[in-house]
Amino acid sequence: xxxxxxxxxxxxxxxxxxxxxxxxxxxxxxxxxxxxxxxxxxxxxxxxxxxxxxxxxxxxxxxxxxxxxxxxxxxxxxxxxxxxxxxxxxxxxxxxxxxxxxxxxxxxxxxxxxxxxxxxxxxxxxxxxxxxxxxxxxxxxxxxxxxxxxxxxxxxxxxxxxxxxxxxxxxxxxxxxxxxxxxxxxxxxxxxxxxxxxxxxxxxxxxxxxxxxxxxxxxxxxxxxxxxxxxxxxxxxxxxxxxxxxxxxxxxxxxxxxxxxxxxxxxxxxxxxxxxxxxxxxxxxxxxxxxxxxxxxxxxxxxxxxxxxxxxxxxxxxxxxxxxxxxxxxxxxxxxxxxxxxxxxxxxxxxxxxxxxxxxxxxxxxxxxxxxxxxxxxxxxxxxxx
Amino acid sequence: xxxxxxxxxxxxxxxxxxxxxxxxxxxxxxxxxxxxxxxxxxxxxxxxxxxxxxxxxxxxxxxxxxxxxxxxxxxxxxxxxxxxxxxxxxxxxxxxxxxxxxxxxxxxxxxxxxxxxxxxxxxxxxxxxxxxxxxxxxxxxxxxxxxxxxxxxxxxxxxxxxxxxxxxxxxxxxxxxxxxxxxxxxxxxxxxxxx
Numbered sequence: 366x367x368x369x370x371x372x373x374x375x376x377x378x379x380x381x382x383x384x385x386x387x388x389x390x391x392x393x394x395x396x397x398x399x400x401x402x403x404x405x406x407x408x409x410x411x412x413x414x415x416x417x418x419x420x421x422x423x424x425x426x427x428x429x430x431x432x433x434x435x436x437x438x439x440x441x442x443x444x445x446x447x448x449x450x451x452x453x454x455x456x457x458x459x460x461x462x463x464x465x466x467x468x469x470x471x472x473x474x475x476x477x478x479x480x481x482x483x484x485x486x487x488x489x490x491x492x493x494x495x496x497x498x499x500x501x502x503x504x505x506x507x508x509x510x511x512x513x514x515x516x517x518x519x520x521x522x523x524x525x526x527x528x529x530x531x532x533x534x535x536x537x538x539x540x541x542x543x544x545x546x547x548x549x550x551x552x553x554x555x556x557x558x559x560x561x562x563x564x565x566x567x568x569x570x571x572x573x574x575x576x577x578x579x580x581x582x583x584x585x586x587x588x589x590x591x592x593x594x595x596x597x598x599x600x601x602x603x604x605x606x607x608x609x610x611x612x613x614x615x616x617x618x619x620x621x622x623x624x625x626x627x628x629x630x631x632x633x634x635x636x637x638x639x640x641x642x643x644x645x646x647x648x649x650x651x652x653x654x655x656x657x658x659x660x661x662x663x664x665x666x667x668x669x670x671x672x673x674x675x676x677x678x679x680x681x682x683x684x685x686x687x688x689x690x691x692x693x694x695x696x697x698x699x700x701x702x703x704x705x706x707x708x709x710x711x712x713x714x715x716x717x718x719x720x721x722x723x724x725x726x727x728x729x730x731x732x733x734x735x736x737x738x739x740x741x742x743x744x745x746x747x748x749x750x751x
Numbered sequence: 752x753x754x755x756x757x758x759x760x761x762x763x764x765x766x767x768x769x770x771x772x773x774x775x776x777x778x779x780x781x782x783x784x785x786x787x788x789x790x791x792x793x794x795x796x797x798x799x800x801x802x803x804x805x806x807x808x809x810x811x812x813x814x815x816x817x818x819x820x821x822x823x824x825x826x827x828x829x830x831x832x833x834x835x836x837x838x839x840x841x842x843x844x845x846x847x848x849x850x851x852x853x854x855x856x857x858x859x860x861x862x863x864x865x866x867x868x869x870x871x872x873x874x875x876x877x878x879x880x881x882x883x884x885x886x887x888x889x890x891x892x893x894x895x896x897x898x899x900x901x902x903x904x905x906x907x908x909x910x911x912x913x914x915x916x917x918x919x920x921x922x923x924x925x926x927x928x929x930x931x932x933x934x935x936x937x938x939x940x941x942x943x944x945x946x
Contacts, residue, residue, distance in 0.1 A: 435826035438859035503765055513783075517795075524799035524873065530859045538864070542797065542908075566764045569757035672865060674824055 383411055386732075390419050394497050394736045397746030401723075401735070408731045413724045417717075420750035428710040433459055433534065434674035436710070440697075441528040443712065444748040446486045449478040449519070450690040452532035457613055458686025458697035459534045463679035465667060470660035471536040472615045477549065477652050478522070478531065479688065480645045484556065485512050486691035487596075487638040487645075488563075490743045494635060495567065497740035498576050504567065511559050514552050521545055533671060536663030546653060553649050560642060568636065577632035581726040581738035584629060591722045595693025595715050597742060600637040601629030607689035614688075618655070619648045631741040675705045683709075692716050692743050716748040796906050799860050799873030801853050804895040805902055813896060814870035817846040821862035821871055829855035830862065849892040854884060869913050875905045 389400035398419035404412040424443065428436040440455045441448035453475055460467065467475075492508030516526040522541055523531035531538050567573055583593070588601040598605055606623045608616045624640035626633030663671065670677040679701045687696035693715025700709035719742050726742075727735040768780070777783035785792055806813040822830040835847035862871050874897070881887030903910040 431826050432824070435824065435861060438826055438857060438861065442857075507768065510783075520795045520798060522797070524795070524797040524860060525858065528858065530861075539797075562764055566761040570761050571755060571757050574757075672867060673820075674861070674865060 381407070388732075388736075390416075395739065396493065396744055397749075399744070399746055399749065401739070403732065403735065405732060408733075410727045410730055410732060410735050413727045413735065415720060415723055417720075417746075417749050420746045422750070424751040425710050425712065429707055432674045432705045433677055433679070433707065434670070436707075437532065438528065438530040441530055442747055443714065443751055444690065444692060444695075444716065444745045445527055446489065446745055447482045447691050448527055448529045449475075449482040449531060450688055450695060452529065453479050453614075454686055454688040454690065454695045455697050456532045456534055456686075457688060458684050458699050459679065461686050462682055462684035462699055462701055463534065463677075465535040466664050467536055467614075468661040468664060470540075470657045471662045473652050473656040474537055474541060474662070475532060476614060476616070476619075477649060477656070478519075478529075480649050480652070481515050481518065481549070483645045483691045484642055485515050486743075487642050488512055490691075490740075491563075491567070491635060491638055494631075494737070494740040495573075497736050498573065500573075504563070507559075507563060507566070511556065514555075518545065518549055518552065521548070533663060533667065534677070535667030536661070538671075540662045546656070549649070550653055553646055553653070556646055557643070560639065564639060568639070573635075574632065576734075576737060577635060577741075578630055579628065580631045580730060580734050581741065582628055582630045583722065583726060587722070587725065588629065591718075591725075593693070593719050593722055595689070595691070595719065595743075596637045596641060597634055597693065597719055599623060599641075600626035600633040602627055607687055607694050611687065613686075616648075619651045621645075621647050631737055634741045634743075678703055678705055687713070690715055692745070692748070693719055712748075712751050714748045714751055716742075716744040716746075717751075720744050720749055794875050794905070796908060798875055799863075800858055800877045801856055801874055801879070801890075802851060802862055802871050802895070803874045803876075803897045804849065804892065805870055805872060805899055806896055807899050810893075810896050810898075813845065814868050815846055815849065816844040816868055816870070817849075818868070820865055820867065824861050824865040826859060826861060827855050827857055829853075829857075846892060849895065851890045851895060853879065853888045853890055869917065872902060872906070872909075 384405045386403050386405055387400055388403055389395040390398040395401065400416040400419070402414040402416055403410055424439060428439060431439075437452055437455060440451040443451050456475075459465075488508045489505070489512050492505030495504035496502065519529055519531075520526045522545060523529040523538065583597065583601045585601045585603050588598050589603060593601075594605070594607075602625050604623055604625055607613070608621075609623060621644045624637050624644065626637050667677075681701055681703045683698070683700040685696055685698045687694055689695075694713065695715055696713035698709070698711040698713065699707045702708040723739065723742065726738045730738065771780040772782050775781035804813055804815055817832050817834040819832050819834075822828070822832050829852045831848065831850040831852075832846050833848040835843040835845050837843055858873065860873050863873050879887075899910070899914070903914075
């Protein structure tokens with residue numbers, strides 16, 4: 366009897382069946398309302414189907430029924446961690462459409478805000494990745510401590526911590542209040558210290574290395590074919606950053622590098638983000654050094670439309686504006702028919718497109734690794750289900 | 752091969768943070784969160800929550816003229832305005848109904864930006880939770896009214912700039928009117944046509 370109990374079975378031929386499990390939609394590790402339909406063989410993932418749409422709210426259709434400026438607060442709600450980048454992309458698209466110039470000071474403020482957003486996003490995504498790994502709340506709270514300081518700046522500047530609604534076509538909504546630049550400088554000065562501390566905590570941590578290295582490897586070729594963008598693509602070693610490739614706004618004036626990974630595993634994605642934050646700090650320092658002390662904040666052509674957004678009718682045509690959002694290439698495609706509403710409005714959401722690769726990354730790994738891989742993709746469901 | 756040095760170093764970081772939370776000030780790495788209902792953070796001047804309607808001196812004297820611009824510009828269309836009429840059916844420059852549905856409003860501040868009469872502004876009030884969605888969260892005209900003094904208190908720079916601008920415009924208007932009156936009186940009367 367005992368002998369039979371401890372009989373070692375042939376792992377391949379023993380009589381088991383696969384098990385279908387739904388992870389989510391109400392699961393803390395899915396970062397929102399997202400469901401993974403996983404087929405498991407033991408603990409190994411055999412197939413994984415992402416089920417999205419729980420947060421679908423007709424974003425594109427709404428934007429086609431309201432004025433161009435009125436879409437701006439809606440773009441905040443796409444990727445609610447990075448509302449400034451979302452505003453930036455939408456503003457660029459319309460500026461391309463209507464052929465608008467942006468004054469110098471506004472350009473710098475935009476870049477400063479976009480890079481602060483990148484810090485916010487990367488620092489909190491690393492925190493949440495560690496949460497998914499099982500390091501509950503210590504890293505994420507350290508990350509949130511720093512994020513809080515930047516969100517305070519956003520509140521001071523735009524009035525809201527997350528739903529900033531700060532950029533306008535041809536400029537920004539309001540000039541910075543007095544003393545904000547000094548506070549930004551202070552935050553930036555202290556940030557490298559925090560990053561060093563954060564890295565001491567994490568980068569060489571053996572458990573983190575074991576859990577992340579060679580997990581969810583994304584080959585460069587597959588990444589390109591699946592049109593993955595952002596830190597995920599760069600972690601696979603592909604040198605593509607819209608800030609360098611497109612040189613939108615004033616990014617050609619700054620000296621910064623694009624950190625690249627080698628293997629494209631979860632660890633590379635983590636480390637790429639850390640390095641990207643350091644590069645962002647460089648950009649911020651340069652921008653704060655060069656920003657004009659005073660100047661216009663909105664172009665003369667657009668100033669009358671601030672009071673009357675519905676009178677703004679861009680010429681007939683189409684445009685695609687894109688930025689390197691913290692999650693990847695965020696683009697807005699807009700077609701105008703000369704009316705106050707866009708005729709077609711389309712969002713190229715990086716979270717959604719990066720998520721399509723999830724099954725390829727997860728097959729063959731354990732369930733616990735699938736959670737970590739999802740965390741390393743860095744999705745925000747507001748953007749996935751726009 | 753695991754030696755665990757990375758983990759030990761990491762633990763030292765957490766130990767440092769733990770000690771800092773007790774012995775250091777909020778800006779030197781200690782705790783800077785506050786215990787909310789008892790203590791509060793200073794409000795940022797630009798902080799925006801739900802909108803309110805502004806009146807000068809008395810609540811009857813509200814600035815809103817029911818032009819409907821904010822209702823048209825509002826992205827989620829949460830403002831509903833009906834113009835007031837006098838007894839003879841002539842339209843008055845004030846709203847009879849001005850409702851804002853706070854369950855729909857998304858605090859974007861576009862109404863404030865678009866208002867040509869400086870009548871609607873974003874408030875700092877955020878403790879408005881109530882047990883009833885239908886009656887508590889649909890704000891009518893009288894619930895929304897707030898005085899200019901209140902606006903000056905919560906947003907001194909903005910209010911100061913707007914008041915200065917309005918005063919200037921009024922003075923200009925007065926001067927123009929006075930000039931027009933003066934011009935009228937001093938204008939030589941045209942001679943009656945000779946018959």
